[in-house]
Amino acid sequence: MSDLKKKLQMGFDAPAPIRKEEFLEHLNISENANKSNLEGFLFSQIGYISKSAWVFSLLSLIVAMLGIRYSDQHMIWIISGMTPLLALSIATESSRSERYGMAELEATTKHSLASVVLARLxxxxxxxxxxMLVITLIGYKAIGRTAVPTMLYVITPFLISVFLELYSVRKLRGRQSFYACIAISFLVSLSIYFIEFEFKTLYKPEFISAWVAAAILALIGVMVQGRKIIKNTEEIVVWNWL
Amino acid sequence: MLDLQEQYDKIYRYCYFKLYDRNLAEDITQETFLKYYEHYSFNNENTALKHLYTIARNLCIDEFRRTKTESIDESTVELPYENDVTDKLAIKNAIRRLNDDEKELLLLRYVNELNVGSIGEMLGISRFATMRKIKVAVKRFKEELRKEDMHE
Structure with missing residues (x-):
């Protein structure tokens, strides 16, 4: 320990607190009660996720399955292009409170808005x-490709969409962000169809490293944006105390 | 996971050196923890520390406003450990002559061992500005120590 630190610790020497043990004992009981309620809290949030988010995810899954069933063996791009639509449910759910002007109100409830959004996401x-795992498992045999590339083709457009949508949720306000998310999902989806339809190069084995790089970059982007959204919602709470 | 025993002492010390009142400092420490757990059920240590200190700081400011005292005159406050060794008294005198911001920065950084980033976020200033202010505070503290005939 440096000399400066020692001197400062000596100088900032406060008298011992008197009611510490009693208070912390009481606090620990409350904290343990909170922890045991964590599972219950997560399950309770399932009911609050909008039905449209579930319906949309289910529809995307069904369409992807139909694509596998009825399309040509090499038409992985049909399934790959469907996954950005799955991302819509994540983005719209993360901005729902803000979109309806309820963010500050929810932030003052027992569970903070940050934990509610985090639980739902x-x-x-x-x-x-x-x-996506189901799509990959069924898809890679039907399409005649190995599992890892199929997983990459399924998950990368999804991650790119989630990244762009979380970014727009953070930057835009109200219903604007909702429409932006829809536009992004369709744009990513249509871009994949367009590139594959025009150039027929996207799913060639020599491009696999580009897919890996895109997936890693998109994953980092999603984590950064997710962290910023949670941080923003936490700041609403701190702001309320000022 | 946050060590509550350790953080209680640190938050209490922080409040004590803002208010110079043992009972009031302990009341505000407890209120800080209660307010924190009212809003956060699970969190990581860095975020928790930032929020705990922000709440404690705001509660201390509220207390100042309530008593309509912007800054307590420490020379009128009876410090409990004044009968300690001469060195300790000299250090306390040197600290006493620092301004409130300098005292707060030195306490947070060197006594409560908060990282520079967290201090900056809590005070609403950049990391660079925090480092610069800490450096100035350390320099001032050393100057005051020299006046007390103490070598650093």
Whole structure:
């Protein structure tokens, strides 16, 4: 320990607190009660996720499955282009409170807005990942490709869409962000169809490293944007205390 | 996971050196923890510390406003450990002559061992500005120590 630190610690020597143990004992009981309620809290949030988010995810999954069933063996791009639509449910759910002008009100409730948004995004992300896993597992045999590239083709457009949509949710206000998310999903989806239809190069084996790079970059982007959204919602709470 | 025992002492010390009142400092420390747990059920340590200090700071400011005292005159406050060794008294005197902002920065950085980023976020200034202010505060503290005939 440096000499400066020692001197400062000596100088800032406060008298011992008197009611510490009693208070912390009481606080620990409340904290343990909160922890045991975590699972209940997560389950309770399932009911609050909008039905349209579930319906939309389910429709995207069904369309992708139909694509696998009825399309040509090499038409992976049909399934790949569908996943950005799955991303819509994540983006719209993350901005719902803000869109309806309820963000500040929700921030003053027992569970902060940050934990509510985080819980809902966690639930939808798990549901979407399961959907994509199902698409990959069924798709890679039907399409005649190996599992890893199929997974990449399915997950990369999804991650790119989530990244762009979370960015727009952070930057735009109210219903603007909702429309921007719809536009982004369709834009990513149509771009994939257009590039593949025009150039027929996107799904060639020599481009696999580009897909890996795109997936990693998009994943980092999603994590950064997600972190910023949670931070913003936490700041609403701090702002309320000022 | 946040060490509550350790953080209680640190928040209490922070409040004590803002208010110079043992009971009031402890009341505000407890209110800080209660307010924190009212709003956050789970969180990481860095975020938790930032919020705990922000709440404590705001509650201390509220207390100043309530008592209509912008800055407590420390020379009138009876410090409990004044009968300690001469060195300790000299250090306390040197600290006493620093301004409130300098005292706050030194306490947060070197006594409560908060990182520069968290201090900056809490005070609403950049990391660079925080580092610069800490450097100035350290320099001032060393100057005051020299006046007390103490080598750094």
């Amino acid at each position: 966690f639930i939808i992300s798990i549901a979407d990942l399961v959907a």
